[in-house]
Amino acid sequence: MALTSLPFALFAVISGVIYFVFPKKEYRWVILLLAGCFFYVYNSFRYSAFIIITIVTIWLAANKMASVSEKTKETVKAMKGEWTKEEKKAYKDAAGKKRKRILTATLVLNFGILFMLKYFNFLSGSIASIIGASAESAPQIRLLLPLGISFYTFIATGYLIDVYRETVEPERNIFKFALFVSFFPQIIQGPISSYSKLHDQLIEPHDPEWINFKHGIMIITWGLFKKLVIADTAWIAIKSYYTNGGIHGTAETEAYGGTMVLFISLLYALQLYADFSGGIDISRGICRVIGIDLEMNFRQPYFSRSISEYWRRWHITLGAWMKNYVFYPVAMSGAAKRISEAISRSSFGKTAAGRHVSKVFTTAMASFIVFLFVGIWHGANSKYIAFGVWNGLIIMISALIGPVYDKARRTLHINAGAAWWKLFQMARTFLIVLVGYVFDISDNFTNAMQMMRLMITDQNTQLFMSQLGSLGLRKMQYLTIAFGAVVLLYMSIRLEKTSLDTPAELLERRSGLIQWLALLALTAAVLLLGTYGPAFDPAEFIYMQF
Numbered sequence: 001m002a003l004t005s006l007p008f009a010l011f012a013v014i015s016g017v018i019y020f021v022f023p024k025k026e027y028r029w030v031i032l033l034l035a036g037c038f039f040y041v042y043n044s045f046r047y048s049a050f051i052i053i054t055i056v057t058i059w060l061a062a063n064k065m066a067s068v069s070e071k072t073k074e075t076v077k078a079m080k081g082e083w084t085k086e087e088k089k090a091y092k093d094a095a096g097k098k099r100k101r102i103l104t105a106t107l108v109l110n111f112g113i114l115f116m117l118k119y120f121n122f123l124s125g126s127i128a129s130i131i132g133a134s135a136e137s138a139p140q141i142r143l144l145l146p147l148g149i150s151f152y153t154f155i156a157t158g159y160l161i162d163v164y165r166e167t168v169e170p171e172r173n174i175f176k177f178a179l180f181v182s183f184f185p186q187i188i189q190g191p192i193s194s195y196s197k198l199h200d201q202l203i204e205p206h207d208p209e210w211i212n213f214k215h216g217i218m219i220i221t222w223g224l225f226k227k228l229v230i231a232d233t234a235w236i237a238i239k240s241y242y243t244n245g246g247i248h249g250t251a252e253t254e255a256y257g258g259t260m261v262l263f264i265s266l267l268y269a270l271q272l273y274a275d276f277s278g279g280i281d282i283s284r285g286i287c288r289v290i291g292i293d294l295e296m297n298f299r300q301p302y303f304s305r306s307i308s309e310y311w312r313r314w315h316i317t318l319g320a321w322m323k324n325y326v327f328y329p330v331a332m333s334g335a336a337k338r339i340s341e342a343i344s345r346s347s348f349g350k351t352a353a354g355r356h357v358s359k360v361f362t363t364a365m366a367s368f369i370v371f372l373f374v375g376i377w378h379g380a381n382s383k384y385i386a387f388g389v390w391n392g393l394i395i396m397i398s399a400l401i402g403p404v405y406d407k408a409r410r411t412l413h414i415n416a417g418a419a420w421w422k423l424f425q426m427a428r429t430f431l432i433v434l435v436g437y438v439f440d441i442s443d444n445f446t447n448a449m450q451m452m453r454l455m456i457t458d459q460n461t462q463l464f465m466s467q468l469g470s471l472g473l474r475k476m477q478y479l480t481i482a483f484g485a486v487v488l489l490y491m492s493i494r495l496e497k498t499s500l501d502t503p504a505e506l507l508e509r510r511s512g513l514i515q516w517l518a519l520l521a522l523t524a525a526v527l528l529l530g531t532y533g534p535a536f537d538p539a540e541f542i543y544m545q546f
Contacts, residue, residue: 001043003188003282004227004532011039012286015184019290025205029179032202036182040147047146050117051182054110058156059177061106062163062170065099069166103164107157114153117145119380148187150377154321156181159195161325168195176203185283189276191297191317198294206291214515216289218504221522222491223281228530230484231275234267236531237471238441244470246447247454253470258458260467261451265434268441270485273302276315281502296501300492305425307394307432308367318377322370331366339365356403364399368392383448387439394432480529487525 001008015035022028041048072095076088083091159180162168171177180199241256241264249255256264277298284294297316304310311319330336343349344358375388398405414421435452442448473481491503500506507515 001039003279004224011035016286016290019206020208025207028205029176029203032183033175033179036179036184036187039184040182040187044147047149050113050146050149051152053113054153054156055174055178055181057106057109058160058181059171059174061102062160062177063172065102065164066170068095068099068102071095099164103160106160110153110157114149117149119376148189151190151192152181152187154192154318155186155195158192158321158325162195171199179203185286186294188283189279190315191280191283191295192321193295193317194320198292201292209291212288212291215502215504215508216285216287218285218507218515218519218522219281219288219502220285221519221526222503223278223283223285224526224530225484225522226274226278226281226488228526228532230481230488231271231278232531233473233477233481233484233529234271234274236477237473238264238268238271240470240472246443247451254467256467257460257463258454258456259460259464261438262455262459263464264441265437265451265455267481268437269302269430269434270481270488272437272440273298274484274488284502299501300496302430302433303426303492303496304429305422306398307391307429308398310429310433311391311395318374322374326373327366327370330369331362336362336365353403357400360399360402364396367399368396371395382445383439383442386445386448387436390436390439477531483529 001011015031019028019031019035022031040051072092076083076091079088079091159168159177163170171180176199179202180193180195183193183198183202186193241260244250244253245255247256247261280294280297287294295317299313299316301310301314304313340358340361343354343361346354348354349358369392371388371392372385373388374391375384375386378384378387409416438451438455439445439448442451491506494506495501495503498506503518507518510518
């Protein structure tokens with residue numbers, strides 16, 4: 001039941017209607033829970049046990065940790081005046097260790113499940129290759145990934161860590177917690193919502209409001225435009241590139257040259273953004289209709305002027321999760337501080353460059369580790385690890401050589417506020433991002449290196465034009481992609497200038513007639529130009545595989 005399918009549309013409408021007409025408002029959250037259960041079982045019945053394990057273990061662990069904390073406070077209060085300061089500290093330390101053991105065991109269990117299902121076969125084959133055995137002889141797990149396992153695991157474990165840190169109160173009702181983890185609009189590909197921003201919205205009752213309905217429908221239609229008109233049309237060409245053997249070709253097809261690789265990489269950059277952000281828009285639009293605001297996941301990422309800024313604009317909720325639960329623990333760890341102090345005490349640390357390095361080392365190292373995790377999170381393949389290492393290295397090196405970069409800019413008398421300089425920074429950042437995308441569309445790390453080499457050394461426009469017809473797109477479909485890209489660019493510029501989140505908010509400044517005409521035009525574009533129908537094999541959302 002894909003987000004763009006008619007069955008899903010009917011399911012969402014029926015769920016919304018039942019939600020609003022349910023007479024006992026304080027129990028409307030139960031409708032959302034039942035809808036989520038139905039959706040998950042319908043789409044991933046064989047693997048439903050995994051999400052149940054996550055819900056039950058994390059709910060139990062969170063409440064157990066809270067119980068330990070409450071008991072500790074009560075005991076310390078009761079023993080006030082009887083215990084010495086050392087006895088009180090020893091009791092608190094013992095309780096803290098117990099809470100940490102509960103946290104660690106639960107995290108190991110849940111991330112262990114994710115690891116086994118997502119990475120066991122890859123590691124098993126890699127180890128077999130290292131010891132000289134064939135990859136085929138290595139043990140394999142014959143399982144498909146449960147629907148949304150990466151997303152619901154991150155959502156649930158983030159909540160558990162927040163309970164451990166005592167920044168949120170644990171949910172005592174397991175069914176309300178189950179709703180937070182299994183909320184159907186975000187289970188497929190996110191966003192990775194935080195408990196503090198979503199939970200109360202799910203539990204509190206919402207009444208139908210015209211503004212929410214209008215904005216929700218506009219956001220859904222905008223998401224369908226990006227997905228069906230841009231992403232799925234572009235996918236036809238990208239899929240044909242794979243089918244035809246890429247840079248190696250097949251027995252029937254000629255190998256593609258460097259110009260085609262560059263074209264496919266650029267097309268993939270457009271498809272990936274339209275696909276992922278389009279899916280998020282559909283999810284956010286559904287939630288807006290019933291009065292729930294999901295967190296933003298994109299803010300015009302291709303306008304970024306540095307790779308760090310790009311990752312603050314792209315998949316925002318994943319970045320926030322990594323920042324809260326990986327970056328800060330690593331940057332503030334004792335090991336990181338000791339390394340930084342060792343640098344500052346060395347002879348190098350006495351120089352201006354050394355002082356800067358010792359100051360930023362912990363954040364630079366933590367950033368690299370974060371992106372290594374991001375690469376691993378994307379999939380069990382050497383290309384994804386390379387993707388993470390590439391982004392991590394760029395960010396780490398940028399932090400370490402920041403003063404050198406700034407000094408060079410001042411020496412060249414470059415005005416940091418000049419429009420041309422900002423455009424240059426955007427183009428430079430996009431080029432760095434594009435290198436990362438080559439890892440995405442390659443088969444493995446070796447193939448990615450070959451593709452990048454061809455992009456540099458084998459630019460042949462004549463060969464490219466002769467091979468363009470092999471991508472399976474008609475002239476009208478190329479024009480459709482170009483049209484969609486122009487509309488997307490225009491809307492992105494308008495949102496960037498106004499600092500608004502959605503086209504619906506942008507149109508709210510216009511008259512009612514303009515709003516309806518825009519919605520009708522967008523709907524017509526989806527119906528007339530969208531890639532769908534019984535003869536078309538629809539592309540799954542790219543981030544479903546993660």
